[in-house]
Amino acid sequence: MKGPLFYSKILLFGEYGIIKDSKGLSIPYNFYNGALKTEDNPSEEAVNSNKSLKAYADYLAKMDQDLVVFDIKSLQQDVKGGMYFDSSIPQGYGVGSSGALVAAIYDKYASDKITVLENLTREKLLTLKSIFAEMESFFHGKSSGLDPLNSYLSLPILINSKENIEATGIPTQSSDGQGAVFLLDSGITGETAPMVSIFMENMKNDGFRKMLKNQFIKHTDACVEDFLKGDVKSLFKNTKQLSKVVFNNFKPMIPAQFHELWKKGIDTNDYYLKLCGSGGGGYMLGFTQDIKKAEQALKDYKLEVVYNF
Known part of the structure; x- marks a missing residue:
């Protein structure tokens, strides 16, 4: 069967x-x-x-x-x-x-x-x-x-x-596009439940709740709209902001050995990383306007392209 x-x-x-x-x-x-x-x-x-x-x-x-x-x-x-x-x-x-x-x-x-x-x-x-x-x-x-x-x-x-x-429908991929969404393998497994309880614990904090509403959700909503409209320029601007917000406020969800790599992407603009699922391990999602540059910058890691712009 x-x-x-x-x-x-x-x-x-x-x-x-x-x-x-x-x-x-x-x-x-x-x-x-x-x-x-x-x-x-x-x-x-x-x-x-x-x-x-x-x-x-x-x-x-x-x-x-x-x-x-x-x-x-x-x-x-x-x-x-x-x-x-x-x-x-x-x-x-x-x-x-x-x-x-x-x-x-x-x-x-x-x-x-x-x-x-x-x-x-x-x-x-x-x-x-x-x-x-x-x-x-x-x-x-x-x-x-x-x-x-x-x-x-x-x-x-x-x-x-x-x-x-x-x-919904998403914009058709451009097969020869330089821009890409990719998965970056952290090499370690993540557990959903402990990550969600850290988040729920943080939600009791007034400052964290404000950040979530005024920054995290604002940029997340903008990214979704940009992606569906195919507005790549605005999408990368918002993804960079989202990557920063996550780096500053969701540290426990980013495996420690990737903190530097995460920040390097924001500083160089070669790629921006974000969580894929609850974090703590597993895959991270990457966004880049130039996949060749990103592959070079992340040559020690396993990348899988999932969507081309």
Whole structure:
């Protein structure tokens, strides 16, 4: 058995801000994917994945049936038969490994599911998002439901506010463009839950809340608008500001060995770094107007280009 593929995602803008109603923009990233599978000679990874699916099935069995009903019997039977999630999506890297799994489970086992083929009204998107938030909170403690939504629909998603999300189009990539968005591999895994609790702790501080509203959210919203309009000049101006704000106020989320590199990008304008997901490790996102320059400046690191301007 092999189920359909579900892709990883990249939240281009909006990490942490969307908790406080900033705009956000999330895009599918087809380089990584995952699917539900069973096979006769499972690897050690498959066996471990199967074990955690067993715990997950028990969790889903207790979920509020007014929200979503699963065919738990089939799910438990398949898990007993050795089903696992075969995934190339790195865990703890901020590209939505649990999101793809949640999307795959919903797709296969939810009764009366909302499908990708129907007219996706705002109401349906919000319903899906709240189902996915509940399903994914098994992995993170608290989830916005956006990662699975992105993975399930395989469409870019524009977050205008908590109650206002829509599938959107993004400007076509220019294949020979010098400008690029890239992933920078930190080489270490990040954990979402501890990073989110540092953020929530900081939110008790009046000065931090002001900074979030007047700087972080302001530049995040501007970046989303610039990106969707294709206004590259303004986008880089706002990304630089965003990179500075993160450097000055989100230090714990940036692995210590990258502090210097982060600042160097701002000082030289060769590239600007920002968090990809909750930070603390995994990938960082980079924006550059000249990918050759950025590659030269970051030659000791692994870069993956995800979008060209």
